[in-house]
Amino acid sequence: MQKIITTIILLAVATPAHAMHISEGILPFNWAALWFAVAVPFVALGVKRLNALAKDDLSFKPLVGLMAAVVFIISCMPVPVPTAGTCSHPCGTGVAAILVGPFVSILITAVALLIQALFLSHGGLTTWGADIVSMGVVGSFAGWFAFRGLRMAGASLGVAGFAAGLMTDWATYFTTSVELASGIRGDAPFWPLFWKILIAFIPTQLPLGILEGAMTAGMVVLLYKKRPDLLVKMRVLKAEEVAA
Amino acid sequence: MRLNTQYGHSHPLTALDPRVKLLSALALLVMVISSRGFAFPLLVAGLSLALCLGMGVPLRVIAVRFAEPHFIAFMVVFLKLFFSGHVPLFSFSLFGLDLIGHRDGLLEGLLIASRIAGAVSAMALLGFATSFTELMAALAWLKVPRGFIEVALFAWRYLFVLFDDAQVIYCTQKNRLGYVGYRRGLRSFGTLAGALIIKAFDSSQSITTAMVQRGYDGTMPLLKHKPFRGAEVALSMTFIFCMGVIWNI
Amino acid sequence: MVDSIKLSIDLDTFKYPDGTAALSNIRLDVATGEFTGILGANGSGKTTLLKIMDGLIKDYAGKVLLDGEDVKKLHPRDIYRKMGLVFQNPDDQLFAHTVFEDVAFGPRNMGFAEDEVKRLVENALANVEMAEYGGKGIHNLSYGQKKRICIAGLLAMGHEVLLLDEPTAGLDPMGEYRMMDLLMRLNREEGVTIVMATHSVDLVPLFLNRLHILSRGRLVRGGTPEEVFTAPAEMENVKLRLPHIAELIHRLKHDDGMPFGRVPLTIGEARRDIVEMMQKRSFE
């Protein structure tokens, strides 16, 4: 009983916030530094991959920049979540991962997060590392693996896209909960706090993940119908698959 | 969405070398998130807010910016108050459930909340006083890889264009009743997001052509830094040193 | 007749967030069934004004009434069932896969059955002379073709009020003429109230009832085309000009001393006046 009511109270408090990013200043120095240390090599790999791809195609850097802008805009769009009766925000990383691969997608997320931190106070500079890890690294890989795995198993674009969006979203929130719980627990035990945060996210994040899945699937299918050439160019599909 | 760009075009803080501003801000942030009491973060918050106001940033803009982080701060205090700590402060019962507020939990929560306030204000001040291009040039000076900077510059420029496009598409859809009903709204929203991706592709092609025509060979020219000015550097170092001393007390 | 005012704008000022004062002191009424033009140089504030009318910009000081109701307070749905805006740049507003799909978006959302939708779309496409392009991908159209599809998208919905931002820019001369003709027919035959922003001085007098001249965010003149197009110097002040025909006759009248009466604005009128004058001369 106590659990349920706790959850309800937490819910009422937690849902209106865009809990996607960890706010500036929440993490103490040690944790902030740790997440930075985790994030940096991934971003560096992203830059390396970017440079490799941009060598043959001058339009690649502008493209990645524009994708970062799109991810930024998508993650600022309020989506009404019926169960919670409020608006929340999709991540948009899943699509990026599908289109440009996980490493460049991490780079894209890092850029989008930096701009949000500087000019919107969503997320922050000290929590940049932590946010890159949850949204970028974990989100991108979860989405990418879901998409590629299902495609290899023969799933349709729509299904694989749905899974990618869903996984990106849920994996991101799971990681955010870990980061938050470990960051603010002080000397309290980790697990109870973690579960409370996770549970607090569930009523918004469960449906939001499904919505993000639907949105990602919709985008991939739209691209397939409208501009299959782009999917071929980004090596999501092979030329034969489109012609067929 | 309203992105707050620069304010206070003639304010001395705006004219300050972006590298100096960035480094000072970083130093402040580190001190804030490793502070032991909540006095220091609050001092930083107060100082930054006063400077923001002095630069002519409207109060309304500041309030909107801080709404979200401060909400999170409140949430953290709430969490810590009721769900961590050992020393009971008060208790009451709600729907037959006893809720206990803890004194140590509250203090810890307030510490985190004060850090949020301090860090967010300092960052906001940096954002208000520096243009994005300048910040990127400063990051490049800090040896952040060129690829990252260029992508960020493209993203920043096209953010506005794509945001406008998104709004126009949204308006045309609304104009044609695309958001009446939840299902239809979601579908329209998916189309909108997809259209944005396509737009990003197409624009990246056409700008590349436009840039190549004008001599682009794969690297964007960056803002060139003027040499450091001794007085500025000395002044900001003194400032940081003083803050460091206060931090230590 | 107060009840015949469709749109009433009473705007003190509007500033963009970057401080540009885009509009100030705009008071204008659009009567039901009128075909109104807003003429002005680049950057004079036409687009801004249309966006305000359509309820897209809200943070202005002043009041805009649609059928007597404050646009700021109306639910978007209620605005958009009555009034539609076509933006200046066609690339921004076509989002569907094919031409047909794009034009069908509105009617479908209005809940029409699919064959009714089909009829409406085909009708609208025929109206902009793009009937045979239904299946083509939007992405593969030329600029002017896209422009036509944007307009078709609104036509298919049958709005009471149409706001058009430079509907003829980018169209070829024949297309320009036909577009204006189409708008005029919509206006006369179906009673659609139309407000259009435009630069095409030459076409305006043939079709419009009323004309407002905007310069640097202020209304500087308004009236019927005959009232507005008078002296070339005044038009030049606001970076516009007279229609070519009017300019020719104006020169003949003032510089060459020919005794024209009123300065005609259209080819037909000018022709009549010149022929008349020749005949007079021959009799003299």
Next chain:
Amino acid sequence: MVDSIKLSIDLDTFKYPDGTAALSNIRLDVATGEFTGILGANGSGKTTLLKIMDGLIKDYAGKVLLDGEDVKKLHPRDIYRKMGLVFQNPDDQLFAHTVFEDVAFGPRNMGFAEDEVKRLVENALANVEMAEYGGKGIHNLSYGQKKRICIAGLLAMGHEVLLLDEPTAGLDPMGEYRMMDLLMRLNREEGVTIVMATHSVDLVPLFLNRLHILSRGRLVRGGTPEEVFTAPAEMENVKLRLPHIAELIHRLKHDDGMPFGRVPLTIGEARRDIVEMMQKRSFE
């Protein structure tokens, strides 16, 4: 004089990947220092032709020579040092944050020192009458203002050949006139070869040396403006029209039987002809 040919196009066919046959059988030469116009209805292939000239489209059957060298084989850098293209849609080509940064991009890449860059940019901005907008964000300009910045961006680079896709569409009447005037000065005074695609029949005869009429992907006519603008019926066939002045005089001549000689294309000529005729009448 063979060596005075700057651009020579000899194109059999070009099809877009979706099967649209956009151009066929185009043969045209642009002489060094010429100011050439390509006039055609929407979708007639103007943009496609300019893109082919600029080496942006390569999969055509035929040959395009720039100074005698095959554009398909030239390195892009060598093309773009000589020749620049301004697109139809300004949003496709402005990539910097501020007006100044955008216009400075070309000169900076050409390796000029910063104060020379500044001079070139200011000059170019003054030429398109946007001198005071240097610090403004690109994103905050009106459509016509963006169009001007696009053109300034190329002007600052001082190309030998300029390809312009509807440079005056979206400009206000005064801006249109000034833009054409600026292009004419560049052409006459600095010997820049200019090819522009356009719909503005009224301005063309005042400024251009040569005119090619494109209809459904084919060249149907070419010559000086006087040679091209003859009968209204032929122009209507290709969805164009005569300039308004020419139309007026043509009607007076053919329908009202007035004995005009050649049909004048500009206001000045028409005025002279009408005055002459009046005087003759008075003497008869």
